[in-house]
Amino acid sequence: MDHVPVRATAGQLHAFVKRKKMPTIRGPGIEDEHDFEAFIEFANRVNMDDEQFNSLLRLVEKHVPRIPMYVCTIKKSKVVKNKAKKYFSKRFTVNHIVTNVQLPAEIKVYSRNAKVAKVKMVMSRSKAKGKAKGGAMIISNWMDVVKQNGIRVNDKYVFWFLGSRDGGLKLLVDLV
Numbered sequence: 717m718d719h720v721p722v723r724a725t726a727g728q729l730h731a732f733v734k735r736k737k738m739p740t741i742r743g744p745g746i747e748d749e750h751d752f753e754a755f756i757e758f759a760n761r762v763n764m765d766d767e768q769f770n771s772l773l774r775l776v777e778k779h780v781p782r783i784p785m786y787v788c789t790i791k792k793s794k795v796v797k798n799k800a801k802k803y804f805s806k807r808f809t810v811n812h813i814v815t816n817v818q819l820p821a822e823i824k825v826y827s828r829n830a831k832v833a834k835v836k837m838v839m840s841r842s843k844a845k846g847k848a849k850g851g852a853m854i855i856s857n858w859m860d861v862v863k864q865n866g867i868r869v870n871d872k873y874v875f876w877f878l879g880s881r882d883g884g885l886k887l888l889v890d891l892v
Contacts, residue, residue, distance in 0.1 A: 740769045742787075752776045757808050759788035762872055768892045775874065775890075783812045786875040787892065795862050795869060802854040802861075803840065804875075809851035812877065813837075817885045819852060824886045825861050832889070833860040865889055 742753070743761035755776045764772070772787065786808055794800050804813060813819070820838040824831055835857045840850025854861075867873065872892040880886040 740764045740766070755781050755784050757784045757786050757805070757812075759786060759805060759808075760791075762787055762789050762892075764872060764892065768872055772874070772892055779876075781876060782879075783816065783877045784808075786877075788873060788875070790867055790869055790871045790873060792869050794858075795867055797859060800858055800862065802858050802875075803850070804852045806849060806851040809839070813852045813885070814839075816877070816879065821884055823854075823884065824880065825857075825889055826886060827861075827865050827889045832864040833857040835861065835887075861889060865891070 741761060741763050742756075743758040750773070752773055756772070772785075776785065786804060794802060817823070817837075820836060823835055823837050825833045825835055835854045837852050837854050840853045842850035861867070865873075874888075874890050874892055876888040876890070877885045878888065
């Protein structure tokens with residue numbers, strides 16, 4: 717029976733995964749990181765097949781983003797009509813969004829080089845134990861983005877913020 721050695725190196729694990737056609741798992745708490753992943757922030761655990769992982773690698777190598785790409789697996793709460801909002805982690809918001817734009821802000825969203833929607837982004841007011849824990853969230857026109865991109869539960873998406881000519885940010889959304 718084929719098994720992973722108890723004290724496997726990252727290379728041995730990668731070889732085992734390739735042999736077994738297992739997904740590449742990335743996200744918070746995952747130690748095995750490639751150099752290009754310094755340009756990515758994972759919102760949650762993201763299971764990717766080899767094609768998706770290589771697509772993400774090519775995207776980073778081609779563009780070398782100034783603001784890290786925000787990658788996540790879409791959860792049901794992000795696509796429920798009349799209730800869905802898109803949240804960004806507090807850490808990502810503080811380090812990359814509010815350093816480039818003052819919230820609340822209107823942000824243009826693009827997909828496949830076409831404008832999809834203009835959304836309103838605000839700081840979440842959610843709290844835990846009396847402390848603010850929320851990051852930025854899109855509160856208007858998110859469902860337009862969902863519909864235009866055909867976003868479904870368990871899809872893996874890249875959210876990439878770029879500086880815009882008017883001094884704010886624009887958001888590119890794409891399937892991994």
